[in-house]
Amino acid sequence: RRPAAAALLDLAGRTAIVTGGARGIGETSVRTLHDAGAHVVIADVLADEGRALAGALGERASWADLDVTDEAAWDRVVGETVAGRGAVDVLVNNAGIANAAPVEHFTLAKWEAVMRVNVTGTFLGCRAVVPPMKAAGRGSIVNVSSVEGLFGSPHLHGYTASKFAVRGLTKSLAVELGPSGIRVNSVHPGFIDTAMTARIDPGRLDIPLARPGVPDDLAGTVLYLASDASSYVTGTELVVDGGMTT
Ligand code: NAI
Numbered sequence: 001r002r003p004a005a006a007a008l009l010d011l012a013g014r015t016a017i018v019t020g021g022a023r024g025i026g027e028t029s030v031r032t033l034h035d036a037g038a039h040v041v042i043a044d045v046l047a048d049e050g051r052a053l054a055g056a057l058g059e060r061a062s063w064a065d066l067d068v069t070d071e072a073a074w075d076r077v078v079g080e081t082v083a084g085r086g087a088v089d090v091l092v093n094n095a096g097i098a099n100a101a102p103v104e105h106f107t108l109a110k111w112e113a114v115m116r117v118n119v120t121g122t123f124l125g126c127r128a129v130v131p132p133m134k135a136a137g138r139g140s141i142v143n144v145s146s147v148e149g150l151f152g153s154p155h156l157h158g159y160t161a162s163k164f165a166v167r168g169l170t171k172s173l174a175v176e177l178g179p180s181g182i183r184v185n186s187v188h189p190g191f192i193d194t195a196m197t198a199r200i201d202p203g204r205l206d207i208p209l210a211r212p213g214v215p216d217d218l219a220g221t222v223l224y225l226a227s228d229a230s231s232y233v234t235g236t237e238l239v240v241d242g243g244m245t246t
Pocket of ligand 1 (some may be wrong): 020021022023024025042043044045046067068094095096097098105116117121144145146147188189190191192193194195196199237
């Protein structure tokens, strides 16, 4: 039977973990999933901002101190979430960092830092939620890649490699976990005005919608992929870039 339109986006009774949830695109995702009725776990290294956001949202929001590169911390956060809520229905792997330099000055430290947060952090998150999602027979994992996971730009070697890796990890997991009822998709934002892009001038970008994106432009995308509105969507690449890659 066809579900009612509002029911497609209803997350009442569901639990979502959003990494990097304290600000930027992650904060928008937290607010939107919370609006849709989910209990949201705000997982970040920014304790002051994360606690303040959880406090402002009140009921159905909690703060978790999580460095996504820390394997033991993932076990703790997912364990506590399952103990308290019974399940993890949605994981948004949004935490990420960016760095840039001409390739001959791109240090090993830069390379390892961006790969560790963006790739290893996403892998650890996916791995940690699979057991409870398999037990429930359902789940949605949303991995935030970038248009840099679709093409390359100068100086962004590590970042671009990391976002291609997130896209590849997503495909592999979508195929492996589909039979368990777990959907895994990637989101590819273009230029979004956040702390990460504060030093980039969007004026030089060719954006058909003729404006830089804002975090709220990602709200519907994350909600769609997290919810039953996308019940038959897995392994897809959802590009949210104002037409930049067209
Ligand atoms: P942001 O810098 O405002 O937010 C990133 C969040 O991730 C922060 O709250 C930060 O504390 C958290 N974080 C960083 N390292 C962490 C770690 N090790 N453990 C836990 N949390 C950590 O940046 P923005 O723009 O909101 O980025 C969110 C995601 O969107 C990132 O994955 C980024 O690569 C991606 N993205 C952003 C675009 C943009 O134009 N702003 C474009 C395409 C992708």
